Amino acid sequence: MPLSRWPKVPILVILLLTTAVYLYVTPATHPYWWAPIIALAVLMLALRQWSAMPFVAMALLVAGFYVSKQFGPWEFLGMSVTFWYAVLYTIAVVGMGVRFLRLYWGRDRYMVIRTFFNMFAQVVIGFALAFWLPWEWGGGAEDSPGNGVFFMYYWPLEENALVIGEYGGYTAVIKTFLIWNVIAALVIMPVLVYFYGKRPYCAWLCGCGCLAETLGDPFRRLTPRSRLSRRVEPVIYPFVAAAVGFTAWVLLAPDSFSEQVFATQKWYGIIVKFFFASFLGVGLYTLMGARIWCRYFCPWAGLFGIVAKFGRYAIRTRGELCIACGMCNTYCEMGIDIRGFALRGEPVKTPTCVGCGMCIEKCPRRVLSFTME
Amino acid sequence: MAEYTIVGNSIAANSAAARIVSLDPGARVTLISDEPEPYYSRCALMYYAMDHCCERDIYIADKVHYERLHAEVVHDRVVGVDTENHELALESGDKRDYEKLLLAVGASPRRMGIEGEDAEGVYDFTTLEHARKVRADAERCERAAVVGGGLIGSEVAEVFHKLGLHCDYFVKESTFFPAFCSADQSRIILRRFGECHINVHMSRTLDRVQAEDGGRITAATDTEGDRHEMELLVRAIGVTPRTEFLEGSGVDVDRGILVDDTMRTSAPDVWAAGDCAEVRFPGRESSVIQKLWYTAQPMGWIAGAQMAGADDRYEETITYLSAMFMDLDFAGYGEMPAPWNGLQEISLTAANDVDSARIVHDGEKVVGITFLGTALTKEDCEHLVLEEMPVETACDTVRALYEAKMHDRAPKARIARRRRLSRRPPFWPFGRKKTWRV
Numbered sequence A: 001m002p003l004s005r006w007p008k009v010p011i012l013v014i015l016l017l018t019t020a021v022y023l024y025v026t027p028a029t030h031p032y033w034w035a036p037i038i039a040l041a042v043l044m045l046a047l048r049q050w051s052a053m054p055f056v057a058m059a060l061l062v063a064g065f066y067v068s069k070q071f072g073p074w075e076f077l078g079m080s081v082t083f084w085y086a087v088l089y090t091i092a093v094v095g096m097g098v099r100f101l102r103l104y105w106g107r108d109r110y111m112v113i114r115t116f117f118n119m120f121a122q123v124v125i126g127f128a129l130a131f132w133l134p135w136e137w138g139g140g141a142e143d144s145p146g147n148g149v150f151f152m153y154y155w156p157l158e159e160n161a162l163v164i165g166e167y168g169g170y171t172a173v174i175k176t177f178l179i180w181n182v183i184a185a186l187v188i189m190p191v192l193v194y195f196y197g198k199r200p201y202c203a204w205l206c207g208c209g210c211l212a213e214t215l216g217d218p219f220r221r222l223t224p225r226s227r228l229s230r231r232v233e234p235v236i237y238p239f240v241a242a243a244v245g246f247t248a249w250v251l252l253a254p255d256s257f258s259e260q261v262f263a264t265q266k267w268y269g270i271i272v273k274f275f276f277a278s279f280l281g282v283g284l285y286t287l288m289g290a291r292i293w294c295r296y297f298c299p300w301a302g303l304f305g306i307v308a309k310f311g312r313y314a315i316r317t318r319g320e321l322c323i324a325c326g327m328c329n330t331y332c333e334m335g336i337d338i339r340g341f342a343l344r345g346e347p348v349k350t351p352t353c354v355g356c357g358m359c360i361e362k363c364p365r366r367v368l369s370f371t372m373e
Numbered sequence B: 001m002a003e004y005t006i007v008g009n010s011i012a013a014n015s016a017a018a019r020i021v022s023l024d025p026g027a028r029v030t031l032i033s034d035e036p037e038p039y040y041s042r043c044a045l046m047y048y049a050m051d052h053c054c055e056r057d058i059y060i061a062d063k064v065h066y067e068r069l070h071a072e073v074v075h076d077r078v079v080g081v082d083t084e085n086h087e088l089a090l091e092s093g094d095k096r097d098y099e100k101l102l103l104a105v106g107a108s109p110r111r112m113g114i115e116g117e118d119a120e121g122v123y124d125f126t127t128l129e130h131a132r133k134v135r136a137d138a139e140r141c142e143r144a145a146v147v148g149g150g151l152i153g154s155e156v157a158e159v160f161h162k163l164g165l166h167c168d169y170f171v172k173e174s175t176f177f178p179a180f181c182s183a184d185q186s187r188i189i190l191r192r193f194g195e196c197h198i199n200v201h202m203s204r205t206l207d208r209v210q211a212e213d214g215g216r217i218t219a220a221t222d223t224e225g226d227r228h229e230m231e232l233l234v235r236a237i238g239v240t241p242r243t244e245f246l247e248g249s250g251v252d253v254d255r256g257i258l259v260d261d262t263m264r265t266s267a268p269d270v271w272a273a274g275d276c277a278e279v280r281f282p283g284r285e286s287s288v289i290q291k292l293w294y295t296a297q298p299m300g301w302i303a304g305a306q307m308a309g310a311d312d313r314y315e316e317t318i319t320y321l322s323a324m325f326m327d328l329d330f331a332g333y334g335e336m337p338a339p340w341n342g343l344q345e346i347s348l349t350a351a352n353d354v355d356s357a358r359i360v361h362d363g364e365k366v367v368g369i370t371f372l373g374t375a376l377t378k379e380d381c382e383h384l385v386l387e388e389m390p391v392e393t394a395c396d397t398v399r400a401l402y403e404a405k406m407h408d409r410a411p412k413a414r415i416a417r418r419r420r421l422s423r424r425p426p427f428w429p430f431g432r433k434k435t436w437r438v
Helices: A008-025 A035-047 A050-071 A081-104 A109-132 A147-151 A164-168 A172-196 A199-205 A207-214 A217-222 A227-231 A233-252 A259-283 A292-297 A299-309 A327-331 A338-344 A358-362 B011-023 B042-049 B128-140 B151-162 B183-195 B293-307 B378-386 B391-406 B410-421
Strands: A313-317 A368-372 B003-007 B028-033 B071-075 B078-082 B087-090 B095-097 B100-103 B107-109 B143-147 B166-170 B198-201 B206-211 B217-222 B227-229 B232-235 B239-241 B257-259 B270-272 B277-279 B320-325 B328-334 B344-349 B356-361 B366-372
Touching: A050 A081, A050 A259, A081 A109, A081 A207, A081 A217, A109 A147, A109 A199, A109 A207, A109 A358, A147 A172, A172 A199, A172 A299, A172 A313, A199 A207, A199 A299, A207 A259, A207 A292, A217 A327, A227 A233, A233 A259, A233 A292, A233 A299, A259 A292, A292 A299, A313 A338, A327 A338, A327 A358, A358 A368, B003 B011, B011 B028, B011 B293, B042 B128, B042 B151, B100 B293, B128 B151, B128 B232, B143 B151, B151 B166, B151 B183, B151 B198, B151 B320, B183 B198, B183 B320, B183 B328, B183 B344, B183 B356, B183 B366, B217 B232, B257 B270, B270 B293, B328 B378, B344 B391, B356 B391, B366 B378, B366 B391, B378 B391
Parallel strands: B003 B028, B003 B100, B028 B071, B100 B270, B143 B166, B143 B232, B166 B198, B257 B277
Antiparallel strands: A313 A368, B078 B087, B087 B095, B107 B239, B206 B217, B217 B227, B320 B328, B328 B366, B344 B356, B356 B366
16 A cells, blocks of 8 residues: 555554553653554554654654653753753754755745744743743743743743742742733734734744744645644634633632642643643644644634734735645645635635745745735 | 536636636536546646645645536546537547537647657656656656757756756757747756756757657657657647547637637637637737636636626736746746737846846837846736836836846845755755655
8 A cells, every 4th residue: 555545644643642651651761661663663564664664753752752751750961851852942943944044045035034033032032041041030940941931932822921920929030020921912912913913923933833944844745734624723712711711710719829720730731731732743743744733722823813813914815826836735834725815816814824934935926925904 | 597518627617617606606517528637737737746746735626616616527528519419429429418618628739740759758748647657757767858948848847857857958949938038038047957957959859759669768869860868758849729629510710719709619609718719809810829827717717707698808918927947937928929010129137147138119119028037026017018118118117126136135045046956955864755745
């Protein structure tokens, strides 16, 4: 059976989940932790699917890393797993960012500037500021990123952002960050999204976006873009409801330090941030493209997608120039039917578009352009 | 409520069907096509062949496309039309009645008419089937060749370049794409081909194709007598409207199927649109055949309206053509072939020797303009041509455009981009890229 006919996505998703469970019940120190990888190799051999092996291996490595990060705390060279995770993440963004720059250097200025900004954001905000901000300014210890992440992740993606004071006690620094978070999440971001869509955040600043635009770039063509995949997009709204509901509950609860609040936060962290954002989000890069988390699960994207839909940002299409080649659809990370909009002569205005600009770059006839209506 | 039969299943046929359904919601449409695939973008074949886009994305028809058009697709070929009895003869032997008929059969590729042309490994490049074959063959071949100095020929040469094949490119004329390019533009494009290691043979075409015992092409001799080894040959020397099935049917045919500005043919209840139609505008002696994606769409639209009873007329709009030669943008507006009826041309080339324009004029007014590299926007060009600007003004506009570009960073950027194009693709550790085709 040729690779194109093989239903690899469902099979590999099941394999990923099985591995997650296996690694969860088996400590990382277990002598047979490598067993599922060998089993997979045997399966590949049986199916003669060696060409799919690197993708599966990469998915497994990423997923395994997340599992061990979440459930098997370990140290290396005296630094915590979280620190090494941030190091790997930054290397991925910078390394693949350089690859991306080599591809688009002198070809598309928007791509080059955006990628430089992605690398800058990850190195300075996502790594340096998160770990090396002095402790008394709210910086992180070596085993956990501190308040620096609040310059990169805003409510409701960081569901704690509006309630950090509740946990940390009201020091002056915490209060400052709380004020920043409230202004950023409730004033700056809505205004930006109203005028520029989700582009400034999702494609430029957000850590998930930085990784998707650099490490995820070779996998753009794997994005699901069937009618079914578009129809299930509203599954994002339960995640929005969960994040917003959690914040409201903590703020309105008579006792913010109750057992239930901590338990809810813990399970929100495990289910949404670990499983959907990290494990599925990055683990599925090699199987379903880079933006699965952003498209189906991210509470920020869901909430501000509504703002973007009623905002002024759109991609203008000049349908009379369109030759319907479908390159825009091939390279769209969010599975938007851009060609459909172009053939109807409508501007692309959807809650999902993250404004990466790849459709504009790939269009051979200059049909598409960013616009503000 | 009526029944409509459309022969063809590409842009003209589908836009006609869409128009019919929007005017006559109860319409029942039958599309008869000899291609097994659903409606796809013919312009995307090049990108498909060089693996820049996936097969699933070049299909314009999704699962509900034909449902929306109330259309049924019949996979068959029409071999005869009986206009008196309103009957179609199909290749499978069936007969099919029609009430209103649209012929959007397109054009078929021209043959070279030389010895050995039917050898295995000699392809045209007009359908998805051809693109599939070229792509499959290119994977196991090393030397390829293209004949034909037009848009398709240069596209196929680019495909072979991107796939990493050794490519010989034969152009019959002494300059490249002479109907649309000035001598300067031709020189710039040819230099670009050279940079991409495509061996261009000007003023030559093929004389004889040699095949091995199994029938597979091994080499070809050109008109100068030189022998070129090749495992794959694509002929792209133009297309002719498909009219052979209309012999004796009562539908008037000249070079294409003759229609007036309502897209109606000489026979009752028969219309024609797209590449196969030859339009005779009332009150004008000459007729035009427009074989472009951009023109087939409005033609189908008008034909659909006429069939459904509306009175839309096809107006000869300003011709617009756009293409890309190895990352060099090419755009043309208005009347482009220069040596027509005493038209003259002015060639302007920017200091970077990449951007170039050709202004076609009739002595004082602009009638057409083509750009290589940097171009004015389509709106600006329409303005320039439709308002029949004096030639000096047009030249000044173009010169100002090039001046502005010289102070911009763009020319430098384009040069870097061209360098990058002739390099190897970036390092990817997991084998050949085809492994993640989806």
